[in-house]
Structures are given as C-alpha cells and as structure tokens.
Amino acid sequence: MTRDTDEEPSRTADRPADADGDVTGVERELAAAGEPYARVTVVRREPPVSANVGDRAVVTREGDLRGWIGGAACAQTTAVTEALAAIEDGQPRLIGIAPDPETVARPGLAAFPMTCHSEGVLELFVEPVNPRPELVICGGSPVARSLARLAGELAVDVVVVDPVGDPADLPDGVRLLTDTDPEAVAGAVGHAPLVVVATMGSFDASGVAAGVLADARYVGLVASAKRAGEVVDTAAALIDRDPDDVAAAVTNPAGVDVAAYTPAEIAVSILADVVDHRRGRGDTPRAAPDAVAGDESAVEADDDADADADTGDTTADAEDARADAPAEAIDPVCGMTVDPSETAHSVAHDGETYYFCCGGCAESFRAEPAAYLDTEDAAPT
Incomplete structure (x- = not known):
C-alpha cells in the first residue's frame, strides 16, 4: 500500500x-x-x-x-x-x-x-x-503497625518512619527509616508520596513537615482536632512555612467515616482515604472526629508501650550529654520533672542540653526554643 x-x-x-x-x-x-x-x-x-x-x-x-x-x-x-x-x-x-x-x-x-x-x-x-507510589507511615503506634500490614495488599511501596523501629518486626518488603528529621525523610522518598502520620504525639509535627517538604499528594494526620492545630503550627515552624499552607496540605482526621475504633479498623478507614486521594477524588466523607481521636485513648490503651514510641536522640553526642546530665531536669515545654538518664528526648541549644518528657515537647522546643526560655523553669537543670 x-x-x-x-x-x-x-x-x-x-x-x-x-x-x-x-x-x-x-x-x-x-x-x-x-x-x-x-x-x-x-x-x-x-x-x-x-x-x-x-x-x-x-x-x-x-x-x-x-x-x-x-x-x-x-x-x-x-x-x-x-x-x-x-x-x-x-x-x-x-x-x-x-x-x-x-x-x-x-x-x-x-x-x-x-x-x-x-x-x-x-x-x-x-x-x-507514574512510578509505583510510596505510602510513608510515620510512627510505631498500633495504627501505624496495622497500616504497614494491610497496605501490602495495595500497589504501593511501604516506608515506615520509626526511630525505634526494628526491620525484623515489619512485613516483608517494607522499608524502615529511623531518622525523623523532615528534610531527611523527604529526601529519602520519591515524588509525591502518600503520607500518614500516626505517631501518637511522638513526632507528629516532623511527619507532617516531611510530607509537606516531599510535596505529598496526601498527608493524613491521626489526631484530635485540638492537637492537630498544635501539630500544624509546630510543623510550620520546623520548616519555616506559613501555618495556613501547612494546614491546607493536611487531612485531619485521616480516614473515611466507617465508625472505626480499633487500630485495625482505623487503619482500614485511612487506607480507604488513601485510595480515594490516589485516584484523584479525595471527597469521601471524613471519619468522625471521635472515632479517629479514639487512637489517643482506646488505641493507646491497646498498646501503651507503642504509644510511648518516640524520636529519641541516639547519637553518641546525646549519650555523652546524658552521662553528664543532672539527676533531674524540668521539661521547658510542659514543666514536668524529667529523669535525664531515662528519657530518650533531648535537644541541644546554645550550649545547653534540655530534656523532655516526650517527643512532642522536644519537637515544639526544637521549632521555637525562644518561646519556652522566658521563665526560670526553662533552665536545663
């Protein structure tokens, strides 16, 4: 022809x-x-x-x-x-x-x-x-663990961010990141990941900040409405972004409305939300705040040890500082008395090491130390 x-x-x-x-x-x-x-x-x-x-x-x-x-x-x-x-x-x-x-x-x-x-x-x-998307799960909480297990049924590459995580405890094929620094996480994942932050307050702000830096197409936060506002403000300070821009990037509460309560049920609702956003809709009714906020009560009761999972500072310098630490310290954020030899949370600032009761307080201090150093109680010892 x-x-x-x-x-x-x-x-x-x-x-x-x-x-x-x-x-x-x-x-x-x-x-x-x-x-x-x-x-x-x-x-x-x-x-x-x-x-x-x-x-x-x-x-x-x-x-x-x-x-x-x-x-x-x-x-x-x-x-x-x-x-x-x-x-x-x-x-x-x-x-x-x-x-x-x-x-x-x-x-x-x-x-x-x-x-x-x-x-x-x-x-x-x-x-x-489009390359196979990455589902980045921040946290070692019961909800995060359920997400890592159930996500294996979806066509995604699962990445877990958990500073105290053990690869042996994760499903086959799941990648573990132990550095929770937002820039480190964003640099370790690919283009437009799907991010779920379920750290139970340990490093929520760092997870949200990492999702924003990575231009995530979805950043789902498992938190109550009150705590979500605090997390957004801290995340914005960590990466020097406008809080309104960070808030606009975050879906809270994460999950669709299926009356979820247990860790596995909440994980199912979140995965449904992830699928909805991945397909370009993102308009499924949100999970009821009380249902998702249940992770802060029922889910924590289900596994108190995992609710205490946190960022921790495990570097050699932190260990040396802890060895020279006083017998007691005051958390400059919440005012609690902290045993430096037992807490995993510390931040070095202006030549001093400050100790914290949890990762959330450490994050808040790291983002805006000046806000917590106005009183005598903020002294490291």
Whole structure:
C-alpha cells in the first residue's frame, strides 16, 4: 500500500534531526529515576499531517516532549498540555485535533482545534506512566503497625518512619527509616508520596513537615482536632512555612467515616482515604472526629508501650550529654520533672542540653526554643 505523498508534506523534511531518538530508552531512563511521564501515541490521522499511526513521544513532568507525533506546533502544544494533566490526575485520555473540532468530537474523546496551516487531523492516546507510589507511615503506634500490614495488599511501596523501629518486626518488603528529621525523610522518598502520620504525639509535627517538604499528594494526620492545630503550627515552624499552607496540605482526621475504633479498623478507614486521594477524588466523607481521636485513648490503651514510641536522640553526642546530665531536669515545654538518664528526648541549644518528657515537647522546643526560655523553669537543670 502506497502513501499519499501528494497529499501531505514529507516526513523527513519536517522532522527535526533528533525525532527518531530512542523513545523506549527515554522511558527506561525516566522509570529508573522514578520520574512520572506520559506516553503519547498517534492512533489516527488524516492528511496532510507529518505523523503516522503508531508514532509516539514521551512528555516529561517538566513538559519536555521527546519523540515524534508530528511537526505542527499547535498539536504538540495540545499534546503536552494534556500529557501534563494526565500525569497530575493519573487518568489516560483520547484527544482529537482537527480544524473543526466538531468533526471528530464523540463520547470519550476530547476535541481541540488544529490552528496550524497544515489542517490535518490527529487523534492521540495520552497515557500517564507514574512510578509505583510510596505510602510513608510515620510512627510505631498500633495504627501505624496495622497500616504497614494491610497496605501490602495495595500497589504501593511501604516506608515506615520509626526511630525505634526494628526491620525484623515489619512485613516483608517494607522499608524502615529511623531518622525523623523532615528534610531527611523527604529526601529519602520519591515524588509525591502518600503520607500518614500516626505517631501518637511522638513526632507528629516532623511527619507532617516531611510530607509537606516531599510535596505529598496526601498527608493524613491521626489526631484530635485540638492537637492537630498544635501539630500544624509546630510543623510550620520546623520548616519555616506559613501555618495556613501547612494546614491546607493536611487531612485531619485521616480516614473515611466507617465508625472505626480499633487500630485495625482505623487503619482500614485511612487506607480507604488513601485510595480515594490516589485516584484523584479525595471527597469521601471524613471519619468522625471521635472515632479517629479514639487512637489517643482506646488505641493507646491497646498498646501503651507503642504509644510511648518516640524520636529519641541516639547519637553518641546525646549519650555523652546524658552521662553528664543532672539527676533531674524540668521539661521547658510542659514543666514536668524529667529523669535525664531515662528519657530518650533531648535537644541541644546554645550550649545547653534540655530534656523532655516526650517527643512532642522536644519537637515544639526544637521549632521555637525562644518561646519556652522566658521563665526560670526553662533552665536545663
């Protein structure tokens, strides 16, 4: 079968020199780097156009088009715009580009005008290729442990952030991070993760801050409404962001409304919420505050030891400081008396080491030490 060369421009004349590049190789490189992209394939054409059915290109997250879908600038601009939208929402789409969009419009196809002088018709299938998402679970609480177990049934890579976690206690394939520093966590996970913060107050703010820094598509917080406000303010201070911006990124209470109460039930409700956001909806009714806040009573009673899990400072310097510590110290945040030899929470500030009853107090102090050093009670000894 011969081509209608008298009805269309020569492909070789219109193609840029690098149009025959190895698109498969580009896809391989992007996949290896964990970068999302969109594959654009010509599925129908009417001359005169310089592309053929089966020609394809790749559009990166930055909007770079690699490959060949024809030389018309308007077609390429439309393809890139729709490809970026597909990367964002994860949904494939079929688009038609014609001088009169009404001539190709039909159910399931989005029609756009062909404004270039070639006046040909192209139909393109745009397919997003997003890397397997990461579900980052912050905490070692009963809810966090249930999440790590149940998430194995979803198509996600599970990462647990727990400073006192043991890889042997985690399900197969789950990655453990023990550094709770927000920048360290954000740097250790991929693009747009799904983040659930369920630390029972140990390092909630650090988990939320890490999710914001990682541009997470979902940051779910397991906390009461009152504590959530405090967590957001502390997280914003930790990463020097506007509290309103951080609040807008956080879903609280995490989970959908299924009257969850036990750790496993709460985990199921949170995973349903995660799926909803992953599919681009995020409009399922929120869990009832009392149900999710139950993690701070019923869930903690279920496993008091895990409720005490915290960030801890296990560095050699912290151990040396603890060895030289006084017999008693006052937590500058809450005023409680603390035994430095037993607490796992300390913060060095201006040459002094301060000791805390829990990770939440340590986080608050680390974010804004000046706010807690205005009274005599704030002394480290």
